[in-house]
Amino acid sequence: MKKVLVLGATSAIAQATVRLLAARGASLYLVGRNAANLDAVTKDAATRGAAKVESKAVDLNDFATHEALVEGAFQALGGLDGVVLAHGVLGDQAESQATWTATEAVLRTNFMSAVSLLTPLANRFEAQKAGTLVVISSVAGDRGRQSNYVYGASKGALNVFLQGLRNRLAKSNVAVVTVKPGFVDTPMTAHLPKNKLFASPEKVARGLLRAADSRKNEVYVPGIWALIMLIIKSIPESVFKKLKL
Amino acid sequence: MKPLESWGRYPRVEQRTQPLTWRSDTLPEVSGPVLPHGLGRSYGDSCLNGGGTLLLTAGLDRFIAFDPSTGVVRCEAGVTLDMILRLAAPRGWFLPVTPGTKFVTVGGAIANDVHGKNHHCAGTFGRYVRRFELVRSDGSRRVCAPDENPDWYGATIGGLGLTGLITWAEVQLKPISNPYVLQETVPLANLDEFLVVARESEADYQFTMAWVDCLARGKKVGRGLLYRGNFAPPQFDGLPLAKSHLSHGIGLAVPMDMPSFCLNRLTVSAFNWLYFHRQNGRPKQRLTHYDPFFYPLDAIYGWNRIYGSRGFLQFQCVVPYSTARDALKDILERSSRGGLPSFLSVLKTFGDIPSPGWLSFPRKGVTLAMDFANRGEKTYRLVEELDRVTREAGGAVYPAKDARMSPESFAAYFPRRVEFAGYMDPAFSSSFWRRMNPVALPFSLESERAAGAPHPPSVLALR
Ligand SMILES: Cc1cc2nc3c(=O)[nH]c(=O)nc-3n(C[C@H](O)[C@H](O)[C@H](O)COP(=O)(O)OP(=O)(O)OC[C@H]3O[C@@H](n4cnc5c(N)ncnc54)[C@H](O)[C@@H]3O)c2cc1C
Numbered sequence: 001m002k003k004v005l006v007l008g009a010t011s012a013i014a015q016a017t018v019r020l021l022a023a024r025g026a027s028l029y030l031v032g033r034n035a036a037n038l039d040a041v042t043k044d045a046a047t048r049g050a051a052k053v054e055s056k057a058v059d060l061n062d063f064a065t066h067e068a069l070v071e072g073a074f075q076a077l078g079g080l081d082g083v084v085l086a087h088g089v090l091g092d093q094a095e096s097q098a099t100w101t102a103t104e105a106v107l108r109t110n111f112m113s114a115v116s117l118l119t120p121l122a123n124r125f126e127a128q129k130a131g132t133l134v135v136i137s138s139v140a141g142d143r144g145r146q147s148n149y150v151y152g153a154s155k156g157a158l159n160v161f162l163q164g165l166r167n168r169l170a171k172s173n174v175a176v177v178t179v180k181p182g183f184v185d186t187p188m189t190a191h192l193p194k195n196k197l198f199a200s201p202e203k204v205a206r207g208l209l210r211a212a213d214s215r216k217n218e219v220y221v222p223g224i225w226a227l228i229m230l231i232i233k234s235i236p237e238s239v240f241k242k243l244k245l
Numbered sequence: 246m247k248p249l250e251s252w253g254r255y256p257r258v259e260q261r262t263q264p265l266t267w268r269s270d271t272l273p274e275v276s277g278p279v280l281p282h283g284l285g286r287s288y289g290d291s292c293l294n295g296g297g298t299l300l301l302t303a304g305l306d307r308f309i310a311f312d313p314s315t316g317v318v319r320c321e322a323g324v325t326l327d328m329i330l331r332l333a334a335p336r337g338w339f340l341p342v343t344p345g346t347k348f349v350t351v352g353g354a355i356a357n358d359v360h361g362k363n364h365h366c367a368g369t370f371g372r373y374v375r376r377f378e379l380v381r382s383d384g385s386r387r388v389c390a391p392d393e394n395p396d397w398y399g400a401t402i403g404g405l406g407l408t409g410l411i412t413w414a415e416v417q418l419k420p421i422s423n424p425y426v427l428q429e430t431v432p433l434a435n436l437d438e439f440l441v442v443a444r445e446s447e448a449d450y451q452f453t454m455a456w457v458d459c460l461a462r463g464k465k466v467g468r469g470l471l472y473r474g475n476f477a478p479p480q481f482d483g484l485p486l487a488k489s490h491l492s493h494g495i496g497l498a499v500p501m502d503m504p505s506f507c508l509n510r511l512t513v514s515a516f517n518w519l520y521f522h523r524q525n526g527r528p529k530q531r532l533t534h535y536d537p538f539f540y541p542l543d544a545i546y547g548w549n550r551i552y553g554s555r556g557f558l559q560f561q562c563v564v565p566y567s568t569a570r571d572a573l574k575d576i577l578e579r580s581s582r583g584g585l586p587s588f589l590s591v592l593k594t595f596g597d598i599p600s601p602g603w604l605s606f607p608r609k610g611v612t613l614a615m616d617f618a619n620r621g622e623k624t625y626r627l628v629e630e631l632d633r634v635t636r637e638a639g640g641a642v643y644p645a646k647d648a649r650m651s652p653e654s655f656a657a658y659f660p661r662r663v664e665f666a667g668y669m670d671p672a673f674s675s676s677f678w679r680r681m682n683p684v685a686l687p688f689s690l691e692s693e694r695a696a697g698a699p700h701p702p703s704v705l706a707l708r
Pocket of ligand 1: 410
């Protein structure tokens with residue numbers, strides 16, 4: 001990935017990824033919601049050696065802007081060969097259970113906005129017969145649990161969408177990489193008590209780029225989550241529904 | 246709530262933490278006093294805030310700009326000296342002043358106005374800080390520079406984190422033509438020899454410092470090895486600059502607290518090592534990468550844990566040349582006589598280049614730093630005695646390394662503290678500051694006491 005669009009560039013995992021890409025001398029187009037924070041990430045990337053950095057502050061929940069945003073990124077970097085889609089919200093399960101509005105907000109940001117962005121991106125990559133689409137999903141999408149199934153559903157839907165997209169784009173030499181991090185120590189999880197399973201954003205970013213470089217399909221980062229989720233997925237539903245997970 | 250420790254792991258205090266992420270954010274609203282915290286490489290309680298909240302600055306680690314033609318780097322306050330070296334050294338720039346570890350933040354380096362092995366020719370870190378932004382709890386933001394808000398600039402450099410939060414800073418680096426240092430090691434028979442050789446070396450060497458054998462007594466007090474060096478000439482031996490960011494550390498880690506009996510063996514072997522190296526009595530020259538030259542201890546990650554879970558106390562003083570010989574002899578002898586020899590002791594000289602910081606520690610004279618394993622009362626009493634000797638010699642003790650100086654001493658060492666107090670942020674405080682100003686008691690000391698911190702060693706203190 002030499003010319004990369006990063007969506008949700010101010011998220012902790014995206015920032016760590018941007019640093020690694022900048023150190024490789026990539027050209028970057030960074031998109032985030034908060035202009036001041038995006039500016040901080042942009043200048044950091046430029047100082048760390050990115051060949052070129054452009055940025056645009058937009059709210060990705062405004063789907064009407066997506067076509068133009070994608071067009072702008074292609075224009076600014078003279079083409080794209082990589083996308084890292086990193087924006088998302090954790091939401092609040094209790095609130096989501098109480099109101100559809102809260103549920104809808106999570107689904108819109110994590111699933112619908114991703115699909116809305118990936119549609120024009122996939123079409124362009126398919127046409128140019130090259131490129132890598134990297135999407136940050138979550139282990140939470142592998143199985144619904146009472147503690148966060150709304151967030152999990154948004155990521156689970158995303159996973160299925162990406163499977164289909166991968167299937168469609170395989171013949172066009174476009175890689176679709178689904179990255180499933182476990183717990184990551186970021187501002188998004190600052191309120192949660194930390195344990196040994198929490199990985200640093202830097203570790204996740206390294207795993208993400210390794211997967212992108214080797215055009216993997218689905219990866220768990222850190223790898224231990226492949227095992228954990230294998231176990232969680234194989235618990236029969238009749239038992240699972242009685243567990244407090 | 247896990248207690249966050251300082252590097253010396255003493256004293257232990259309970260406090261809350263609040264990570265900071267963005268430099269444009271307002272300060273978080275919390276009850277009780279706050280204090281910025283970098284990487285906790287200060288030894289005592291100046292980077293702690295018992296009963297209050299530490300604002301963790303590690304997330305403020307972004308670069309803002311670097312100009313390889315001028316060597317000016319602008320970055321957030323949580324950027325470490327290590328990150329700056331990785332960015333700048335391959336392009337021919339080095340830190341103008343660096344402490345003995347590169348794992349400190351720019352904010353921490355400013356707040357303690359740190360010094361390096363080149364104080365005699367470069368002064369302190371604060372002299373190279375062109376500008377920085379200071380955010381106060383009232384929401385105000387100021388850019389501070391020698392000619393812009395100069396009073397805030399002077400109060401904040403060496404200001405122990407008490408004037409507000411530094412969000413970003415601009416530092417002038419210095420050019421190097423090679424990441425390698427030409428180093429010479431000179432054996433020293435005693436303190437008198439140190440005083441002569443160290444002063445002689447100042448003319449020709451940018452960097453000097455001496456390791457001292459703390460078990461030596463009588464005529465041999467101050468025996469040790471003096472290291473002096475300069476950056477090597479351009480492209481020495483054709484070694485390419487790009488290699489400079491390679492870490493030469495052996496990358497050992499201390500995996501857990503070591504039981505205290507190990508210390509003696511380590512101590513003994515360290516001295517044996519010293520003797521071994523001085524046996525032929527002649528200076529030795531060698532070429533060495535900057536990493537092991539400036540940061541020998543960084544190669545052993547978490548070396549502070551060799552002192553065990555009770556931690557250790559560092560004591561660093563500076564005394565003027567007029568009293569240096571007698572005072573240092575007294576200090577070195579007291580520490581070896583007390584049966585509490587320091588494992589690592591370092592002597593060096595400070596020049597008279599002034600710092601812009603009002604509470605800056607370095608001043609012309611000789612500085613001595615010693616580590617003492619924490620053996621309770623015995624150790625505290627020793628360190629307090631050394632504080633007294635320093636004060637009587639007209640010297641000063643370094644707050645960044647202190648856990649026991651008395652409030653009276655602090656007042657004597659830092660005459661501008663009164664003026665400084667007028668620039669403190671009312672919402673900011675530290676365990677150190679409350680210990681130094683026990684009568685003011687802006688916040689409750691009780692929670693700190695309960696958590697096992699020592700009583701302030703002062704008649705002024707409320708007990
Ligand atoms: C092995 C070793 C060798 C050392 N050698 C030397 C040496 O040679 N010379 C020397 O001078 N020191 C030396 N030190 C001490 C060290 O350089 C200082 O204590 C340094 O200030 C620590 O920086 P830190 O980022 O860890 O800050 P901390 O120790 O976490 O904090 C230090 C002070 O900075 C304040 N602070 C931190 N960030 C900010 C901010 N953003 N805004 C405002 N205030 C802030 C804190 O409130 C505190 O008062 C050494 C320490 C070690 C462990």
